[in-house]
Amino acid sequence: MIGRLNHVAIAVPDLAAATAQYAGTLGASVRPPQDEPDHGVTVVFIDLPNTKIELLYPLGENSPIQGFLDKNPSGGIHHICYEVDDILAARDRLQAAGARVLGSGEPKIGAHGKPVLFLHPKDFNGCLIELEQA
Amino acid sequence: MIGRLNHVAIAVPDLAAATAQYAGTLGASVRPPQDEPDHGVTVVFIDLPNTKIELLYPLGENSPIQGFLDKNPSGGIHHICYEVDDILAARDRLQAAGARVLGSGEPKIGAHGKPVLFLHPKDFNGCLIELEQA
Numbered sequence: 001m002i003g004r005l006n007h008v009a010i011a012v013p014d015l016a017a018a019t020a021q022y023a024g025t026l027g028a029s030v031r032p033p034q035d036e037p038d039h040g041v042t043v044v045f046i047d048l049p050n051t052k053i054e055l056l057y058p059l060g061e062n063s064p065i066q067g068f069l070d071k072n073p074s075g076g077i078h079h080i081c082y083e084v085d086d087i088l089a090a091r092d093r094l095q096a097a098g099a100r101v102l103g104s105g106e107p108k109i110g111a112h113g114k115p116v117l118f119l120h121p122k123d124f125n126g127c128l129i130e131l132e133q134a
Numbered sequence: 135m136i137g138r139l140n141h142v143a144i145a146v147p148d149l150a151a152a153t154a155q156y157a158g159t160l161g162a163s164v165r166p167p168q169d170e171p172d173h174g175v176t177v178v179f180i181d182l183p184n185t186k187i188e189l190l191y192p193l194g195e196n197s198p199i200q201g202f203l204d205k206n207p208s209g210g211i212h213h214i215c216y217e218v219d220d221i222l223a224a225r226d227r228l229q230a231a232g233a234r235v236l237g238s239g240e241p242k243i244g245a246h247g248k249p250v251l252f253l254h255p256k257d258f259n260g261c262l263i264e265l266e267q268a
Contacts, residue, residue, distance in 0.1 A: 001161030004184045008214055009141060012259045023257070025231040026216075027135030048216075050138045050184045075259035077211045080142055082160075082182075097159040097252075123147045124155070125189075125209035 001090060002082040004131050006112075007052040011065045011078040016055035018075070019044050022053070033057075036111050040064050043111055054111070079118070080127060083134035084091075087115045088129055099123045107133070135224060136216040140246075140266050141186040142178075145199045145212040149191035152209070153178050156187070167191075170245050174198050177245055188245075205213070213252070214261060217268035221249045224265055233257040 012018035022044075023030040029047045040063035046053040056078055060064045068078055070087055084090040087107050095101060100120035102120060110116035110132055119129040146152040149167060156178075157164040163181045170177055174197035180187040190212055192200045201210055218224040221241050229235060234254035244250035244266055253263040 002182065005139070005142065005182050005187075008139065010259050010261055020261050024235065025135075025228060027227075039189055048136065048139050053139075072260050074256055075261070076255075077214065077261055080211065094159060099159065101241075121210075122208055125144050125152050126206050127209070127211055 001084060001093065002083065002131075004083045004129055005051050006036050006081040006083050006130075006134070007054045008080050009054040009056050009078045009130075010075060011056045011068050011072070012075040013073060013080075015042060015044060015055060022046050022055070028053075034111075035059055039111055048130050066069060078128065081116075081128050081130035081132050085134060087117060087131055087133040091117055094103075094119065135227065136218060136265075137268060138217045140215040140217050140264075140268075141188045142214050143188040143190050143212045143264075144209060145190045145202050145206070146209040147203055147207060149176060149178060149189060152189050155167055156180050156189070162187075168245075169193055172243075173245055175245075178259050212262065213264050215250075215264035215266050218265050219268060221251060221267040225251055228253065 005117050022028045031045045033042050033044050040060050042057045042059045052091040055064050102118040107115035107117050115133045117131045121128045146219050156162045165179045167176050174194050176191045176193045178189040190199050233256050236252040241249035241251050249267045251265045255262045
């Protein structure tokens with residue numbers, strides 16, 4: 001069912017410093033920052049040859065990653081995203097297996113303009129998993 | 135400098151259950167478990183179309199991931215691995231930029247039989263980064 005690893009998302013406490021580190025020290029291909037007010041984050045995409053890294057920084061007052069940064073002041077890996085062909089079929093299969101989908105269970109439109117869902121970390125080895133319809 | 139994302143490593147508290155979940159519920163291509171006594175882990179590789187997931191489970195008394203599981207009993211994302219062409223050149227560049235390399239600074243032979251180094255999470259947004267010479 002799961003396909004490509006679409007991205008690894010890293011929450012960072014200083015977006016400019018993290019961007020400069022990936023572009024400079026690590027020599028990666030880094031895109032300009034992009035505000036995603038609907039998701040409460042500013043995102044910097046880093047293009048690797050086979051997948052992407054997303055640097056996440058809080059935007060606005062109720063950012064979903066502020067709590068994570070409060071607990072992890074140095075930052076950390078926030079989630080990983082697997083692609084699926086059919087997000088509703090994936091959701092139904094996961095729920096039938098007893099896994100919890102976060103929120104209402106209805107897909108939202110994610111930062112890439114595609115339907116996404118998040119799965120409960122406690123049901124997946126402590127990892128927050130995003131599913132994105134490819 | 136950094137190339138492909140070689141893998142995402144997830145430490146898991148129950149290797150059989152995690153393997154069954156990836157093979158069954160998530161429908162991924164899962165290889166048989168592989169003991170790595172030199173690294174104190176049993177590893178299950180999950181082949182995604184563009185990269186790999188490594189499930190890590192402690193092996194032996196001094197496993198380097200036991201402490202992580204003690205702090206994160208549900209498991210969690212342990213590290214990410216970027217490929218580099220020349221690990222010694224990568225190390226020198228990182229150290230010149232003030233980043234800390236873990237251990238002696240000399241590459242070890244990793245679970246894939248290739249030279250690897252780990253970078254200090256505090257210098258990389260709270261992420262433990264493995265570099266592997268591709």
